[in-house]
Amino acid sequence: MHAWPASEVPALPGQGRDLRIHDTATGGLITSAPGSVARIYVCGITPYDATHIGHAATYNAFDLVQRVWLDTKRQVHYVQNVTDVDDPLLERADRDGLDWAELAERETALFREDMTALRMLPPRQYIGAVEAIPGIVPLVERLRDLGATYELDGDVYFSVESDPHFGQVSNLDAAAMRLLSAERGGDPDRPGKKNPVDPMLWMAAREGEPSWDGGSLGRGRPGWHIECVAIALDHLGMGFDVQGGGSDLVFPHHEMGASHAQALTGEFPMAKAYVHAGMVALHGEKMSKSKGNLVFVSQLRRDGVDPAAIRLALLAHHYRADWEWTDQVLQDAVTRLGHWRAAVSRPDGPPAEALVEEIREALANDLDAPAALAAVDRWTVLQEESGGTDTGAPGVVSRAVDALLGVAL
Template sequence: MHAWPASEVPALTGQGRDLRIHDTATGGLVTLDPGPVARIYVCGITPYDATHMGHAATYNAFDLVQRVWLDTKRQVHYVQNVTDVDDPLLERAVRDGIDWVGLAEKETALFREDMTALRMLPPKQYIGAVEAIPGIVPLVERLRDAGAAYELEGDVYFSVESDPNFGQVSHLDAAAMRLLSAERGGDPDRPGKKNPLDPMLWMAAREGEPSWDGGSLGRGRPGWHIECVAIALEYLGMGFDVQGGGSDLVFPHHEMGASHAQALTGEFPMAKAYVHAGMVALDGEKMSKSKGNLVFVSALRRDGVDPAAIRLALLAHHYRDNWEWTDQVLADAVERLGRWRAAVSRPDGPSADALVEELREALTNDLDAPAALAAVDRWAVLQSERGGTDEGAPGVVSRAVDALLGVAL
């Protein structure tokens, strides 16, 4: 599976700083010090509907992570998956009377278009669950043969008790885990499981559903968590720098994935930091496909909204915050984009050297994008009210905003 084209990231003078970011597993800020190549895995979409603002906010957060790292002159190895076979996708295809493969391909293509328009940097590997199956099967077999997994009526489950570090990502109690498991794709009430929290690794073939050769596992398809584990381990290995996604993935997805990987390798932790973006709401409720309360990036683009304004609307909120999308949020972003473009369109202006350092300081402090926007706002006000004599300043601002915030002026 191919990703989307990369937009050019301008090189800035000076040196970026190491990123301090909130780690869900420890509950506090950690300073990341990757090697020459920073490694990040971000969980991708289940492609049964177009990119909504909740998706866009999540991928914007991890795009900022990449831009901070690139500013330190590091390379970035970014991997993302596509869950192109899963119950929600199959259910949507049945509901609409269409082929599930065609639905997944159409929505994945639209997602690529949205990411390109928003200037999100693409992953080096963009891997679908279906194409990952040949690498998933051996991992499930290894877990089963090591006693970390067991069969139940043809299905294969992971035993959470096989990982002594289970629970170290979310730090939830058993009752909370069981509740979230039931809400987010698990089956804690299924009879015969060793532990209600045990997640499925391999689902035996069901009538009328797609299935693949699973070797000694029999025909079936992979569980949700093992998909990401197989892809992450193949391309990044254990101990990569950031595991990212929305806050709704903390449990069960990231908790279970960490335990799968740790049971497979005997190493801990799977990732140095678990980083999670907040949820975006509409009309008082979390924006989600199941509720249908969605604002689509593609719909805004069709209505003529500049993608740079959409990106500024996302950047106006701290990535960890839960916030609500409103018409005013978008209007404010459109107005800000106009002010910034007017400010950099002049032939000279106030010196921008301090602004570049302000942007770096804000973003390396747990991706404080609102503080970064405020810094550019202050420069634009100076430009509007007093101007300046630095002929290079508007270009410096344009390049810095592009490089660090992904907004083309």
């Protein structure tokens, strides 16, 4: 599966700062100081509807992570998956009378278009669950050989008790885990399970549903969590720098993925930092495909909204915050974009070197994009009120905003 084209990231004078970022597992800020190549895995979409503003906010957060790393003169190895076979996708295809594979392909293509328009940096590897199955089966077999699995009516489950570090990503108690498992794709009430939250690794073939050759596992399809583990371990290995996604993935997805990987390798941790973006609401409720209260990036683009304004609307909120999308949020972003573009279109302006350092410092401080935007706003006000004599300043600001914030002026 191919990703989307990369937009050029301008080189800036000087060098950025190491990123201090909130780690869900420890509950505090850590300094991410990778080697010459920073490794990041971000969980991708299940392509039955793409791309709503909640998705865009999440991928914007991890785009900023990459931009901070690039500004420190590191390379970035970014991997993302596509869950192109799963119950929600099959249910939507059945509801709409569509072939599930065609639905997945159509929505994935639309996601690529939206990511391109929003200037999100693409992953080096963009891997679908279906194409990853040949690598998933051996991992499930290996977990079985290690005694970390059990079978229930032909389905293969992972025993969370096999990982001594289970629970150290989310730090939730058993009751909370069980509740979230039921809400987020698990089956805690299925009779015969050793632990209610044990996740499925391999689902035996069901009549009328797609299935693949699972070798000694029999025909079936992979569970959700092992998909990401197989892809991450194959391309990044253990101990990569950031595991990213929305806050709704903390449990069970990232907790289970970490335990799968740790049981497989005997190493800890799977990722050095678990980083999660907040949720976006509409009309008082979290945007959700199941609720249907979605604002789609593609529809905003069809309505003539500049993608740069969409991106500024996302940047106006701290990535870890839960916030609400409104018409005013978008209008404020459109207004800000107009001011910024007018400011950099002038032949000269106030000195910009200090501004670049303010943006760098804000982003290095747990991706404080609102503070970075406020710094650019202050420079813009100076430009509007009194101008300046530095002929290079507008160009410096334009390149900095593009390189660090992903907004093309």
